[in-house]
Structures are given as structure tokens and as C-alpha cells.
Amino acid sequence: MRQLTQAFLEVEEKLLSLLEEVRSLRPYIESLEEENIRLKRESCALPQNETERVIANAAQIEGVAHDNLVRLYKEGFHVCHLHFGQPIEAGACLFCAGFLRRE
Numbered sequence: 001m002r003q004l005t006q007a008f009l010e011v012e013e014k015l016l017s018l019l020e021e022v023r024s025l026r027p028y029i030e031s032l033e034e035e036n037i038r039l040k041r042e043s044c045a046l047p048q049n050e051t052e053r054v055i056a057n058a059a060q061i062e063g064v065a066h067d068n069l070v071r072l073y074k075e076g077f078h079v080c081h082l083h084f085g086q087p088i089e090a091g092a093c094l095f096c097a098g099f100l101r102r103e
């Protein structure tokens with residue numbers, strides 16, 4: 001094979017594998033973007049002084065095993081970032097349900 005042709009084929013191959021790599025990152029980036037939008041929405045919905053409480057809740061939730069979160073929820077306590085540890089009053093919490101589904 002001629003040298004230039006060979007060089008061209010090599011570059012083409014490299015570009016294709018790079019493209020494949022970039023494409024494989026796409027779902028990951030999309031999920032990050034969704035998460036980002038969700039977090040922004042949540043933090044916008046909160047008054048400034050509650051943000052710290054939510055962050056503290058998040059840290060607490062991370063330290064609790066999933067089974068225990070499920071049990072806590074079944075016993076009638078919030079396991080979501082917004083109201084962690086507080087009794088659920090209205091029967092169900094969409095945030096808790098969403099959180100447990102995602103885990």
C-alpha cells in the first residue's frame with residue numbers, strides 16, 4: 001500500500017475510534033444534565049435558609065443503608081432530601097417515592 005494511503009487510513013481509523021468514544025459519553029452527559037436541571041429546580045424551589053438543611057439531609061441519607069431508608073419510609077418517615085427524618089403527614093411523599101425508585 002502506498003505511504004500516503006496508509007497514513008490516511010490510520011488517521012481515519014483514529015478519528016472513527018475517537019468518534020465512538022465521544023458517542024459513548026453521550027448518555028452519561030445527558031444523565032448529568034438531567035440531574036443538574038433537577039437539582040437546580042429543587043434548589044430554586046427552596047428558600048435560601050433551607051438549602052443548608054437540605055445539604056445536611058443529603059449527607060445524612062448517604063450514610064444510611066438503602067434497606068434502612070425503605071424501612072424508615074414504610075414506618076412513615078421522610079427519606080427525601082427535603083424532609084429527611086420528619087413524619088410523613090399526607091400519606092405519601094413524591095420526593096421520597098422518587099428518591100427510593102432512583103436508588
Ligand SMILES: [Zn+2]
Binds near residue numbers: 079095
Ligand atoms: Zn419526603
